Amino acid sequence: MxxxxxxxxxxxxxxxxxxxxxxxxxxxxxxxxxxxxxxxxxxxxxxxxxxxxxxxxxxxxxxxxxxxxxxxxxxxxxxxxxxxxxxxxxxxxxxxxxxxxxxxxxxxxxxxxxxxxxxxxxxxxxxxxxxxxxxxxxxxxxxxxxxxxxxxxxxxxxxxxxxxxxxxxxxxxxxxxxxxxxxxxxxxxxxxxxxxxxxDPPTAELVKTSANAFLATKISFINAIAEVCDAAGADVKAIADAIGYDSRIGRKFLNAGLGFGGGCLPKDIRAFMARAGELGAAEALSFLREVDNVNMRRRTRMVELTREVCDGSLLGKRVAVLGCAFKPESDDVRDSPALNVAGQIQLQGASVTVYDPRAMDNSRRLFPTLDYAASAVDACDSADAILVLTEWPEFIDLDPILLGAIVRHKNVIDGRMCLFEDQWIANGWSYRK
Structure with missing residues (x-):
């Protein structure tokens, strides 16, 4: 045809x-x-x-x-x-x-x-x-x-x-x-x-927006639980694993971390709320406002956590941000949580060096004032803190011994909870997530 x-x-x-x-x-x-x-x-x-x-x-x-x-x-x-x-x-x-x-x-x-x-x-x-x-x-x-x-x-x-x-x-x-x-x-x-x-067409249109709203809600739900875990000293990954065995819940999209971004979920849930308001059904989707709020709070928390591991101030610190794309296997940096965090940290006085296997050109266009490295190892040179913000396989496989020899301070923040925590801690790193 x-x-x-x-x-x-x-x-x-x-x-x-x-x-x-x-x-x-x-x-x-x-x-x-x-x-x-x-x-x-x-x-x-x-x-x-x-x-x-x-x-x-x-x-x-x-x-x-x-x-x-x-x-x-x-x-x-x-x-x-x-x-x-x-x-x-x-x-x-x-x-x-x-x-x-x-x-x-x-x-x-x-x-x-x-x-x-x-x-x-x-x-x-x-x-x-x-x-x-x-x-x-x-x-x-x-x-x-x-x-x-x-x-x-x-x-x-x-x-x-x-x-x-x-x-x-x-x-x-x-x-x-x-x-x-x-x-x-x-x-x-x-x-x-x-x-x-x-x-009918209205149902088909709502199938798509409903699917995206549900996925966004699931991600923000586990991130809200992560906030409670931080306060209670509990392990959010263990909680996600446990409740994920329930077939009514499932484990997919139940990974706590920096939250969602990209060109679809953020703008689609906001458009869904706006359209519901136009139809007189704003209260039905009021929960999506908190879904959005939880997601944005994860970015603020990452900046605060970076300041904390840098002894309370980012001024003059060197921070390596590994990941620009909003997710692995993409070069899409639209509403990227990683770049948002990198930009906020730079505004607070840190020198930020970024590396991503695929999204460097797109990142430079959006954030030309950040520094960009040719490799993950180069980005980490003399860093006071390393932030893993996109879960590319090459970041998961990084050698903590090798990096330990080139950084200024052994601080790593696992923004996607994708690293082998025990391996980093065993090699003298302060590991945060």
Missing amino acids: RMVVLGLGYLGATHAACMAELGHEVLGVEVVPEKRDSLARGEVPFYEPELPELLKKHIDSGRLRVTGSYEEAADFAEVFFVAVGTPQKKGEYSADLRYVDAAIDQLVPLLTRDALILGKSTVPVGTAQRLSERVDELAKDLEVEIAWNPEFLREGYAVRDTLNPDRVVLGRFSGGRAELTCREIYGAILGADTPFLVT
Whole structure:
């Protein structure tokens, strides 16, 4: 089947390459020239495991092409995926839907035949209905259907999650062709017994935001328990292990530490709260405000803990921050807890040196005043404290004996509770978490 993917960021580029892998002929539309040129050469302008090989494979085969032209896109296919960004509005909690609206406004007037537009972007409930009404105004005598097919991708596992998803969700209005078309698009995936949930658009929109809200709540829950453990002298990891054996709870996303960040969870739970308020249901999601507060407190606590291990003052201290990305297997530094902490520590007078295996370039663009090292060992040279803030495997495998010979003081703070605590303590380190 021929199809178009509008927007080639993390979501769109992955979706386009994976649709080509499923055998479809795909045209990707990207309006940013630098990003478009990179993708057209088969080069991914961000880090996502497995995607570079998949993209290059299908650019070379001709099954996937990239353009900046909506005119070309309108002529190419009858199925269009909207995969543009929905960032948080500046100064507000609500989602900024300008890119979604622009994609519809640019595409629909150019259509010359009936079409199906499938939303992939994470949007507030009610967006599909609003866009459907807008499409009716723009489409003239054509039948242009809107439906929502939310994504559930984890950065670092996006290709795997697209080709082997836990479920496929479709929210469609009655009387259209969205369900039959999606069954054809995802035929190979559905043939592997992947659940296919067909519902109305508001429900599909809420499935995505509800999933993110639940994951954020689970992370902040265990971090709230960690605060109590700090006061009581208890072991939060042991608590997480114990309650994680309960099948009703589960162990995943129950790791205490610095908290969540990235381009999805923070802005999505805030947009969810904002939309609930618009619908008159603000009290129903009031707990998410505390979820957000707990998450942000973890960053403040990390700064305070660093000051504590540096004898009560950060002025003139040297601090190594290992990790810039908000999670391992990603170069995404949007709302990165690690960079937020690094910036706060620097503002309090410390000299901060940062290292990350993948996110250095993105970090430099956001925080050019921080110092950046060529390796984890270089970052730790003469440090008064080492902070492990992203759980990259190479940080977990660091040798405390080697580092002990180059630091100024043996202070390590395990912000992700990923290090082998006994090993560090046995080699004379002050270990905090």
